[in-house]
Amino acid sequence: MNHDESRSLYDRALSVLAGGVNSSVRATQPYPFFVERGDGAHVIDADGNRYVDYVMGYGPLLYGHDAPEPVQSAVQKHAAAGPMYGAPTEIEVEHAEFVARHVPSVEMLRFVNSGTEATVSAVRLARGVTGRDKIVVMQGGYHGAQESTLVEGGPDGAKPSTPGIPSSFADHTIPVPFNDEETVREVFAEHGEDIAAVLTEPILANTGIVHPVDGYLEALRDVTEAHGALLIFDEVITGFRVGGLQCAQGKFGVTPDLTTFGKIIGGGFPVGAVGGKAELVEQFTPGGDVFQSGTFSGHPVTMAAGHEYLKYAAENDVYGHVDRLGEKLRAGITDILEDQAPEYTVVGTDSMFKTVFTRHGAAERADACVDGCSQVESCPNYDACPKTGADVSNTETDRWERVFWQEMKDRGVFLTANQFESQFVSYAHTDEDIEKTLEAYKAAL
Structure with a gap:
């Protein structure tokens, strides 16, 4: 992807905005892409690159970028x-x-x-x-x-x-x-x-x-x-x-x-x-x-x-739609982790989701929660599923920010920039968006 215009905008921003941004979570490495506009479940940046958006303004955009x-x-x-x-x-x-x-x-x-x-x-x-x-x-x-x-x-x-x-x-x-x-x-x-x-x-x-x-x-x-x-x-x-x-x-x-x-x-x-x-x-x-x-x-x-x-x-059946897609996405990521990264843990509920880079997840997931950790004691991954804020802080936080986020961005998927922020499915997302995202997870992990 070309990011020349975003790089130029960030260079200008560094001269007039503290850290080049107006909220610290937007300061991705080596520099953020600048959004030009939203389109349903997608954002288009200043260089014309298109991303499936799961940041959703950090939560408020239940309907994506095109409100009813x-x-x-x-x-x-x-x-x-x-x-x-x-x-x-x-x-x-x-x-x-x-x-x-x-x-x-x-x-x-x-x-x-x-x-x-x-x-x-x-x-x-x-x-x-x-x-x-x-x-x-x-x-x-x-x-x-x-x-x-x-x-x-x-x-x-x-x-x-x-x-x-x-x-x-x-x-x-x-x-x-x-x-x-x-x-x-x-x-x-x-x-x-x-x-x-x-x-x-x-x-x-x-x-x-x-x-x-x-x-x-x-x-x-x-x-x-x-x-x-x-x-x-x-x-x-x-x-x-x-x-x-x-x-x-x-x-x-x-x-x-x-x-x-x-x-x-x-x-x-x-x-x-x-x-x-x-x-x-x-x-x-x-x-x-x-x-x-x-x-x-x-x-x-x-x-x-x-x-x-x-x-x-x-x-309207808004919650039925977003919760179904959230469940589908979490279940799909769970399946991918079982094959490629069993040490990691999928968390979330309803239309929220995240992959936490835990270090000691259960290798055998036969009876694990199928669409995200819900703190079920009988789950073989129960001990690895985060119980406190410290559990999340002790995960591979650098891997998310420095490697995984970048890989997903390059595959056209916009995730929150660090291990801590939630991600969200919107009413504008489709099954096709979920399938594209899962393919990106497979490649990035």
């Missing part, structure tokens, strides 16, 4: 009426009503502008309503670029994971391993009266896709209720992608006190939201005392896009 006609019409209508007003609009009410009807935890919402802003607001709300300061988070979980959760370490001590955050901020955050019920209970036994909330993704969706083991989410629900703390599910990635319109909490049957949203809920436009019990969410100003506000919150174009996105999914 009702979505496009709604966006055009609201954009033509005026960009924004600094006053409420009917469409934000309609969108909130739809979400509240379908997501188990949601009685009331506050729309914001990003997933990061949603988790920042949820943490502030939890602290405000409980009068407590400490937050329990999962090692390897990601909740946006916020000071309370950009930490590393363990229950005995956390520190900021990046320069620019005072070490005192981390004093109020307790990182624990995902899927480790015993450690969570020990932390609550020691700090229970000071813990405002447990904040977790129901699936670690930004760390190679790590499923909860049986009973783990239920244990979080039990221990938070017992100690008067809140359970917050970060469904920025899993929301309206895992479990359909009920989200991952509906799939797993565990209802949190608060849920944070982003990505799909805005139909491909910048968005975030905090939803949950009315008695909690109404504590945001002006109804309560916990300050939260934003100039672009509830932006009418975003609200219209998100509302029509979800309505279309409710009225």
